[in-house]
Amino acid sequence: MSGQAGAAEIVLDHVSKAFGRADSAEAFRAVDDLSLAIAPGELVAILGKTGCGKSTIFNMIAGLGAPTEGSVLVQGYDPFRSFDALRGKIAIVFQSDRLLPWRTAIGNVELGLDMLDVPREERRKIAQLWLSRLGLSGHERDYPHALSGGMRQRVSIARAFATDANILLCDEPFSALDEITAQRLREEFVALVRLNRKTGVFITHSINEALQVGDRIVVLRRPARVAYDVRITRDGMADEQKTIRKRIEKILTE
Amino acid sequence: MTTVVPGASVSAIGSRLRHFAELVAPFVALAAVWQIASAYFPKYLFPPLLDVFWRTLEIFTDWPQFAQVLATVGRILAGLAGAFLIGAALAILMMRSRAVDRFFAPILTFFQGVPALSWVVFAIIWFHGIEFRIFFIMVVTSLPAFTFQVLDALRGMSKDLFEMVLSFRPTRAKMFRAMVLPAILPDIMTAWKVNLGNASRVVVVAELVGATGGVGYELLMQQQQFDMAGALAWTLQLVFFVLVSQQIIALIEARVFRYRAFSERSM
Numbered sequence: 001m002s003g004q005a006g007a008a009e010i011v012l013d014h015v016s017k018a019f020g021r022a023d024s025a026e027a028f029r030a031v032d033d034l035s036l037a038i039a040p041g042e043l044v045a046i047l048g049k050t051g052c053g054k055s056t057i058f059n060m061i062a063g064l065g066a067p068t069e070g071s072v073l074v075q076g077y078d079p080f081r082s083f084d085a086l087r088g089k090i091a092i093v094f095q096s097d098r099l100l101p102w103r104t105a106i107g108n109v110e111l112g113l114d115m116l117d118v119p120r121e122e123r124r125k126i127a128q129l130w131l132s133r134l135g136l137s138g139h140e141r142d143y144p145h146a147l148s149g150g151m152r153q154r155v156s157i158a159r160a161f162a163t164d165a166n167i168l169l170c171d172e173p174f175s176a177l178d179e180i181t182a183q184r185l186r187e188e189f190v191a192l193v194r195l196n197r198k199t200g201v202f203i204t205h206s207i208n209e210a211l212q213v214g215d216r217i218v219v220l221r222r223p224a225r226v227a228y229d230v231r232i233t234r235d236g237m238a239d240e241q242k243t244i245r246k247r248i249e250k251i252l253t254e
Numbered sequence: 255m256t257t258v259v260p261g262a263s264v265s266a267i268g269s270r271l272r273h274f275a276e277l278v279a280p281f282v283a284l285a286a287v288w289q290i291a292s293a294y295f296p297k298y299l300f301p302p303l304l305d306v307f308w309r310t311l312e313i314f315t316d317w318p319q320f321a322q323v324l325a326t327v328g329r330i331l332a333g334l335a336g337a338f339l340i341g342a343a344l345a346i347l348m349m350r351s352r353a354v355d356r357f358f359a360p361i362l363t364f365f366q367g368v369p370a371l372s373w374v375v376f377a378i379i380w381f382h383g384i385e386f387r388i389f390f391i392m393v394v395t396s397l398p399a400f401t402f403q404v405l406d407a408l409r410g411m412s413k414d415l416f417e418m419v420l421s422f423r424p425t426r427a428k429m430f431r432a433m434v435l436p437a438i439l440p441d442i443m444t445a446w447k448v449n450l451g452n453a454s455r456v457v458v459v460a461e462l463v464g465a466t467g468g469v470g471y472e473l474l475m476q477q478q479q480f481d482m483a484g485a486l487a488w489t490l491q492l493v494f495f496v497l498v499s500q501q502i503i504a505l506i507e508a509r510v511f512r513y514r515a516f517s518e519r520s521m
């Protein structure tokens with residue numbers, strides 16, 4: 001098992017996930033005996049080709065799906081069975097912004113706080129703060145349809161940060177944006193994660209994005225199984241990054 | 255600097271007038287045909303529009319008569335409210351359990367095939383109390399539509415949005431308030447609009463055969479007296495009710511669904 005298992009915030013222990021009846025020939029194995037430990041404060045980029053089971057892993061960590069075999073623990077809780085125990089401890093940024101169309105930008109940011117019973121005035125203040133941090137002051141009362149794709153994704157990032165959850169799960173959050181907007185948002189996102197000392201799991205299929213975001217990269221091979229697990233030193237040499245990139249490219253093209 | 259475009263306000267007024275004329279024209283044409291017919295046919299077949307107008311006004315201004323209209327409106331609203339509450343609860347159960355869905359879906363489909371008049375006959379045979387009889391008819395005739403409409407709305411809810419809200423691990427009540435209700439509300443409004451029209455027709459049948467008061471009963475009285483102006487005037491009361499209630503729903507929709515985006519081009 002990689003990472004610092006002793007102090008791990010997220011632990012996947014020999015996890016497998018099959019879809020369809022386990023005993024039938026049609027059962028599809030999306031994750032196969034995957035073990036992974038993520039320490040507090042780590043920002044781990046999980047990288048793999050489309051269909052390699054990244055989103056399945058993501059759903060299991062989020063508690064939206066259960067493993068067929070093995071166990072998943074988040075802060076010591078099974079995120080699927082002890083679903084409510086992790087209320088306020090996990091926040092998710094999805095691939096698409098998933099804003100509620102009937103809520104304004106500020107209403108969407110308030111959503112998670114509302115679920116945590118934060119009083120109305122306080123949640124408004126927090127939502128306002130996060131919208132301004134993400135450059136959306138003046139757009140509080142706008143409905144999602146009036147915002148651009150980049151702005152909508154900013155609102156969804158604000159929504160995730162506003163709950164002050166320790167763990168941030170991101171499922172290719174910038175893949176639908178143009179490269180310039182994505183690049184800018186990525187930088188802002190990484191800065192916010194580090195500044196707020198969050199533990200992050202960042203799912204991506206882009207090597208560039210993984211190298212830019214993660215301070216650790218876990219490369220998956222289909223069916224989801226760790227093929228490469230490497231730490232990135234931010235102040236490291238360009239040569240080191242080049243070597244890592246080559247290694248990842250080799251794994252992904254095998 | 256403000257730029258004033260001469261004639262812009264004139265063209266806006268013109269456009270509104272044209273829209274109003276388009277809206278009113280069919281009714282004016284219908285009234286004209288009726289009025290012409292009244293000149294050539296006996297009064298008991300085609301009474302002059304003025305007679306119908308005075309009769310309508312009389313129902314509005316005479317409390318005992320207007321109370322009959324209110325009784326019918328009350329029956330429609332009570333029946334629809336009952337059908338909606340039972341239908342919504344049933345739809346939630348059908349959504350949550352496939353077994354419940356498989357059990358109730360054929361029964362509701364069967365109920366949809368039973369004519370409203372048959373339910374009226376059954377209700378008269380089964381129940382003594384007039385109000386309960388009518389309530390039963392209204393509920394049983396509106397129930398399948400409400401159930402299927404709410405069920406479809408629940409099934410059509412965005413899985414992505416549902417999972418997004420779920421990711422915050424809300425309580426059931428919060429999930430319902432933040433996600434389920436706003437997501438299904440447009441369909442619920444549509445269901446009410448459709449069912450209001452249907453219910454105003456069914457209630458007349460129910461009152462005609464199984465009541466001693468209300469618009470349906472009054473229509474029966476007018477028929478026995480061959481009073482066409484009266485029959486029209488009582489009918490118009492229900493038409494007004496449907497128009498007013500649809501307008502109220504439209505106003506609520508305009509307020510509640512203001513988040514919706516509109517395309518500058520129409521379909």
